[in-house]
Amino acid sequence: MKVSVFAKSMTLATLALAGLQVQAADWSDTSIAVSYGTQYKEPYVANGAAISKDIYTLKHIDGDKYGTNFFNIDLLESNSVDGGAQEAYLVYRRLFDFGKIKGQKYEFGPFRDVGLTAGFDLNTKNDTGYASRKRMLVVGPTFMADVPGFLNISLLLLNESNAPLGSNGQHIARYTYKTHPDLNLVWGIPIGASAWEFEGYADFIAAKGTNEYGGPTAPEQHIYATALYDASSLVGASKNSLKVGVGYEYWHNKFGNPSNVPGSYAHTPFLKAEYHF
Numbered sequence: 001m002k003v004s005v006f007a008k009s010m011t012l013a014t015l016a017l018a019g020l021q022v023q024a025a026d027w028s029d030t031s032i033a034v035s036y037g038t039q040y041k042e043p044y045v046a047n048g049a050a051i052s053k054d055i056y057t058l059k060h061i062d063g064d065k066y067g068t069n070f071f072n073i074d075l076l077e078s079n080s081v082d083g084g085a086q087e088a089y090l091v092y093r094r095l096f097d098f099g100k101i102k103g104q105k106y107e108f109g110p111f112r113d114v115g116l117t118a119g120f121d122l123n124t125k126n127d128t129g130y131a132s133r134k135r136m137l138v139v140g141p142t143f144m145a146d147v148p149g150f151l152n153i154s155l156l157l158l159n160e161s162n163a164p165l166g167s168n169g170q171h172i173a174r175y176t177y178k179t180h181p182d183l184n185l186v187w188g189i190p191i192g193a194s195a196w197e198f199e200g201y202a203d204f205i206a207a208k209g210t211n212e213y214g215g216p217t218a219p220e221q222h223i224y225a226t227a228l229y230d231a232s233s234l235v236g237a238s239k240n241s242l243k244v245g246v247g248y249e250y251w252h253n254k255f256g257n258p259s260n261v262p263g264s265y266a267h268t269p270f271l272k273a274e275y276h277f
Helices: 002-022 098-102
Strands: 027-040 051-064 067-078 086-097 111-125 135-145 150-162 180-190 196-205 220-230 242-252 265-276
Touching: 027 242, 086 098, 086 135, 098 111, 111 150, 196 242, 220 265
Parallel strands: none
Antiparallel strands: 027 051, 027 265, 051 067, 067 086, 086 111, 111 135, 135 150, 150 180, 180 196, 196 220, 220 242, 242 265
C-alpha cells in the first residue's frame, strides 16, 4: 500500500507534466527538492507529538502568452510517530494574466497587473486514522504586486471535499464542506544583490462549516517560507541550478481543526535542497 501511494502519485505527476509541456511555453522551470524537519504535527496523532518527515518535491512552472502554469507534488514520509505514513499532495494553478491576454497593463496603486487564478488540490494519505482523500477546486482574482521578483495576492473561493476513514475502517461517502474564502499570497523575492532568495506562500482561510463528522471547523492560517542560497557555483553548475537553505512552516488550526484538537498547531523549522533542470 505504501509503495502504491508513491508509485501512483509519480505516474500522475509524469502524465501531468507531459500534458503541460505540450503547450507552447515562452519559458519553463522544473525542479526536484528534498526537505527534512522534526517538528511537524498532525491533528489527533499521538496527542500532538512532534513528527519527523522527509518531503520530496517535484515542481514545474512555465509561462506562455496567457499567463503561467504552476504544478507541484509533495511526497511526504513520516516517522513512526505517524505510523510511517506516506502522503502525496498535488497542487495545480493556472494564472490567466489579463495584461498578457489583452496586450496591455492593468496597473494601479502597488500592483503592476491583475489576473484570474484557477486550479485544484488533490491528496491521498495511507495512515490508519484519518486517511485523507482531499479534493479541492479554487478560483479567484489575483493582483500582482510591483516588486523585485514576484508577489501575487489572490482572493480565492475554495470548494473542498474529502472521503476519510469511518469508524468501520472504510472510507465514508465523499463529503463537501461549505464553500469558503482564502486570502492567498505567493512570493519569490531576491534578497538584494546577494545569492539568497526569499520564497514561499501563505493562506488565511475562513472556517468551512461543519466537518464530515458533524463537528465545527475553524479559520486556518498556514505560512510556508524559505530562504534559499544559490550554491550552483560551489558544484560547478549553472546559475540557479542548485539552491540550499532553511525554511519555516507555521500552521494554526491545521486543515480547519479547532485549536483544542491535539496536533492542530505546528511551527516547524526545516532544511531544504532544490535542484533545477
